[in-house]
Amino acid sequence: MRTAIYPGSFDPLTNGHLDVVQRAAKLFDRVVVAVAKNEGKNPLFTQAERLVLVKTAVAHLPNVEADTFDGLLVEYVVEKKAQAIVRGLRAVSDFEFEFQLALMNRKLNENIETIFMMPKDTYTFLSSRIVKEIARLGGDVSSFVTPNVQLALRKKLKPKK
Ligand code: ADP
Numbered sequence: 743m744r745t746a747i748y749p750g751s752f753d754p755l756t757n758g759h760l761d762v763v764q765r766a767a768k769l770f771d772r773v774v775v776a777v778a779k780n781e782g783k784n785p786l787f788t789q790a791e792r793l794v795l796v797k798t799a800v801a802h803l804p805n806v807e808a809d810t811f812d813g814l815l816v817e818y819v820v821e822k823k824a825q826a827i828v829r830g831l832r833a834v835s836d837f838e839f840e841f842q843l844a845l846m847n848r849k850l851n852e853n854i855e856t857i858f859m860m861p862k863d864t865y866t867f868l869s870s871r872i873v874k875e876i877a878r879l880g881g882d883v884s885s886f887v888t889p890n891v892q893l894a895l896r897k898k899l900k901p902k903k
Contacts, residue, residue: 745824753785758865
């Protein structure tokens with residue numbers, strides 16, 4: 743049984759993330775999308791909200807599950823009996839940080855491999871940050887996120903009276 747962990751903030755999940763999940767699901771027997779707490783990043787959605795959005799979006803994929811984690815990623819990978827970490831690479835701008843992270847994780851546990859997946863080209867410009875910015879300004883994000891995420895964004899960003 744080959745298991746991969748796809749960790750991230752997923753604040754919120756975008757179609758670019760989903761593209762990576764679908765590609766990983768073809769390569770591994772089991773893929774766990776692991777929603778990090780990431781309080782430091784001051785997320786728009788709570789970890790529990792982000793988990794529900796991921797769960798709903800991957801429900802149709804039989805070998806994909808969603809979970810939360812907090813703490814050291816390599817420890818979580820071992821706990822889940824996984825062999826690999828999946829990360830997405832959009833452009834050169836992602837490379838330096840992802841390269842550092844992968845090598846650091848290898849230093850912490852050399853038995854765990856990091857695999858990079860490139861999304862479909864139309865998603866290479868897509869990020870959670872940009873989606874939040876467009877949604878905040880009242881723009882249409884329907885081609886970037888699932889209908890569920892769109893609804894959640896609308897609710898979250900509704901002006902308070
Ligand atoms: P993190 O805070 O861990 O970077 P993100 O949710 O921003 O969490 O991203 C998780 C992973 O998904 C990262 O490896 C990131 O590069 C990748 N990713 C984000 N957006 C996309 C996209 N549009 N296409 C492919 N990979 C992406």
